[in-house]
Amino acid sequence: MKIKVKLIGRYKDITGKTELELKINNGDTIWHVVDVFVKQYPKLEKDKKFIMVSKNNTYTTPDAKIENGDEITLSPPVVSGG
C-alpha cells in the first residue's frame, strides 16, 4: 500500500517536499517507514535512530503498525541544548 508522509522542518529542505508517498506493506511498522525514508534520502542516515515519527498526531514506539489511512509525520529529533 502507499501512505502519505508529512515532512517537518529541515526534512522539507532536504527532500524539497512537504509531503511524500511511500510504498509499504499493510502491517509494516513505523520503523519500516523510517527505513524506507532514509533509503530514499541517505543524507539522513545519521538521523535514523532519532527521527520523530507520529501516527495520527500521536508519537508512538517504532514497533507500532501502520494501517491504511494512517497519517504519518516525520520530524527532526527533539534538540537538547540550553
Added chain:
Amino acid sequence: MNFERFQRQIIVKELGRKGQELLSKKHVVIIGGGGLGSNSSNILTRIGIGSIDIVDDDLVELPNLYRTSIFNEEDVGRPKCQILEEKLQKINSEVKIRGIKKRVTKENIHSIVKNADIILDGTDNMQTRFLINDISVKNNIPWIYAGVYSTVGMIMGIHPKHTPCLKCISQSIPEKTGELPILGNLPLTIASIECTEAIKLLLDKQLSGLIIYDIWNQYFEQMNIKRNPRCSCCQRGIFEFL
C-alpha cells in the same frame, strides 16, 4: 505592582489588565541560567511576573556571553544565578527575584518547585528535563520544554492531564554528545517563544502544541500532538527519574 510601566502591554487584548494582574501573582521557577534560562528570566521580569526563582550552579564563562543578553565580561567567574538576581532586580524592583545556586537533583527538586505555578526549562541536558517532566506530572505543575541546536529550536508547553508530556514524544530523543553548535541569537528567539507559551499557560489559554522553529531557514512548524496512550509517565505513573 505598579502597572504604569505595562500600559502598552495591558492594551494587548490577549492579556488585558486582568491578565497583567494575574501574572503579577504568579511564581515561576526557571531551571538553568544559561542561553535559554537567562533570556527567559530577563523577559519574564520585564513582563511583570510576581516572583521568579532561577536555579543554576554554574559560573559565567566567556563562551556564554555570545548567546545571552544579561551577562558581560565583568561577570565572568561569578555565579550565573547571583548575577541574574542582582541585574534583574534592578529592572523591576517589585518582582521578587531569587537566584538559587544549586544543581537540580531528584533529592532537591521537590523543594525547588513546590510553590511553582510553572517551571521553565533552561537546562542543557535530557536527564534534567526528564526529572522536571516527572515532578511536573506527579505534582501537576505545568512546565515548558525548550531546546536549541544549531539554528533550530523546539518548544512544547506541558500541562499535565491536558497535553502530552515530554515522555509522550521521547522515544527518539538523542542524548547530548560533546559541544553542541548554537547560533548566538537562537536562545533569545526560542526563550521568547517559551515565555509566550508560559504566559498562555499561566493565563489558562490554549497552548500551541509542539513548536519547531529554524531561524536560519525560517521554518516554523506547529504540531497539535496527542497524548501517547502508552506513555510510561503521564499514563502509567512511572516516574523513573525521581
